[in-house]
Amino acid sequence: MPPFGPPLAAEVPEGRVLLIGNSRSYANMLAAELRERLGLEVVTADSLAAAHDAMATGGTFFLALTGLVLPDAEPEQIIEALARKAVPMVVVTGVYDDSIRARMVNFPIIDYVLKEAPGTIEYLTWLVRRLERNRQITALVVDRSPGSRAHIAALLALYGFRVLQSADAAGALQVLDTDGAIRLVVLEHAVLDHAAQEQDDAGIDGIAFIQQVRLSHPRAMLSVIGVSSSADASQVARFLKNGGNDFLNKPFSREEFFCRISQNIDNLELIGTLQDLATRDYLTGLPNRRHFFELGYKALRGRNGPVAMAMLDVDHFKHVNDTYGHDAGDQALRAVATAIAVHARPQDVVARFGGEEFCLLVPGVSLAGAEVFFERLRESIASLQINVKHHTLRVTISIGVCHRSDGDLHALITEADRLLYLAKANGRNQVVCESQDTAAA
Numbered sequence: 001m002p003p004f005g006p007p008l009a010a011e012v013p014e015g016r017v018l019l020i021g022n023s024r025s026y027a028n029m030l031a032a033e034l035r036e037r038l039g040l041e042v043v044t045a046d047s048l049a050a051a052h053d054a055m056a057t058g059g060t061f062f063l064a065l066t067g068l069v070l071p072d073a074e075p076e077q078i079i080e081a082l083a084r085k086a087v088p089m090v091v092v093t094g095v096y097d098d099s100i101r102a103r104m105v106n107f108p109i110i111d112y113v114l115k116e117a118p119g120t121i122e123y124l125t126w127l128v129r130r131l132e133r134n135r136q137i138t139a140l141v142v143d144r145s146p147g148s149r150a151h152i153a154a155l156l157a158l159y160g161f162r163v164l165q166s167a168d169a170a171g172a173l174q175v176l177d178t179d180g181a182i183r184l185v186v187l188e189h190a191v192l193d194h195a196a197q198e199q200d201d202a203g204i205d206g207i208a209f210i211q212q213v214r215l216s217h218p219r220a221m222l223s224v225i226g227v228s229s230s231a232d233a234s235q236v237a238r239f240l241k242n243g244g245n246d247f248l249n250k251p252f253s254r255e256e257f258f259c260r261i262s263q264n265i266d267n268l269e270l271i272g273t274l275q276d277l278a279t280r281d282y283l284t285g286l287p288n289r290r291h292f293f294e295l296g297y298k299a300l301r302g303r304n305g306p307v308a309m310a311m312l313d314v315d316h317f318k319h320v321n322d323t324y325g326h327d328a329g330d331q332a333l334r335a336v337a338t339a340i341a342v343h344a345r346p347q348d349v350v351a352r353f354g355g356e357e358f359c360l361l362v363p364g365v366s367l368a369g370a371e372v373f374f375e376r377l378r379e380s381i382a383s384l385q386i387n388v389k390h391h392t393l394r395v396t397i398s399i400g401v402c403h404r405s406d407g408d409l410h411a412l413i414t415e416a417d418r419l420l421y422l423a424k425a426n427g428r429n430q431v432v433c434e435s436q437d438t439a440a441a
């Protein structure tokens, strides 16, 4: 599962990169890196004419990496040609100084990279990967001033983000509640200063704003970056202590802004990856046993009403491994896991408990409802046709279901395990469902 939830695939065009430069050997080396390490399609051009051809016939590019020395064009002509086609660009050059930067300042250039510096290929690979991934991330800019809001929004759009904007804290909270894809908020600190003094229309002061954001959007899921031209050190500290991830003083250079934004998003992804490693089963992608207990307690906490807890075990799975091999066994486990996850409702908790054993917690279901629910699941797994090398496999599962009106998770699991043992002893490929609670029966 991707760290930031389902990608907005329909809105994101293909990841294609245009590489423009007069050195064929350098272009070929960089193109090979980007293809191999990132799986991206890369088109190379060694003149402005070739770049024009590529843009006319090669579809859209989300990024151009360009040199400034070409046989048929001045540096400005190359940059202008890309800007006219609205292709965001990174300049990869042998010479890079303040005068070049000053000449290029009004063009949509994300970054300048010195071609011959050590580590350049590594840096460019990171940068292209970052820009490619940004296209699946939504950012929100909160700023009272339309000019400054538009400037920051335009920079973020240049980095590939889908960008939303809000003029005040109350509006921003509303947008955050309704758009679950937002992973980055850039907040003009003056919004907070102003609000802190006067309270804005909805009565939200700046610190209350960030505290409220943090109630439902933890730091590990949403990066909030403050920007300001007037904040003093104590205001910056207050912002960070109350839940801000980072702070930037204005004026900042484009390169600094890009680095800070990228590092914050990199950190979110890293945390997401680490969380996934700790909580998900590597083979099936389902929550692992330890995470099941966390999710299960959360699902049961504070709720009244019946709950069904099921332990599910693939029948004669050793035989599958012995006959078709371990890889085929893995494939069968993935197919069973998918079938269980598809059958589960959003409020249910499913996990791979270990080996060929899964569990499924189903709150708010009657005993009769649980019997039907798990019988259908058993049937759907029995009817799976799992294609492995040269064979089509079929598997069955046995299910023990404990139904109760009180939800002590450990007691439910122990009881479901006992009922699973009965299902196995009775001949397998069946559901044994019992109520442990006379009132619920």
Ligand SMILES: Nc1nc2c(ncn2[C@@H]2O[C@H](COP(=O)(O)OP(=O)(O)OP(=O)(O)O)[C@@H](O)[C@H]2O)c(=O)[nH]1
Residues within 6 Å of the ligand: 283, 313, 314, 315, 316, 317, 318, 319, 321, 325, 326, 327, 328, 329, 330, 333, 354, 355, 356, 424, 428
């Ligand atoms: N391919 C594969 N096999 C696994 C994995 N985890 C556990 N197993 C195998 O699952 C099999 C479980 O075998 P048993 O516990 O004897 O149970 P069974 O053969 O399913 O028989 P019953 O449960 O009694 O129906 C063992 O052969 C394990 O090696 C895995 O991740 N991949």
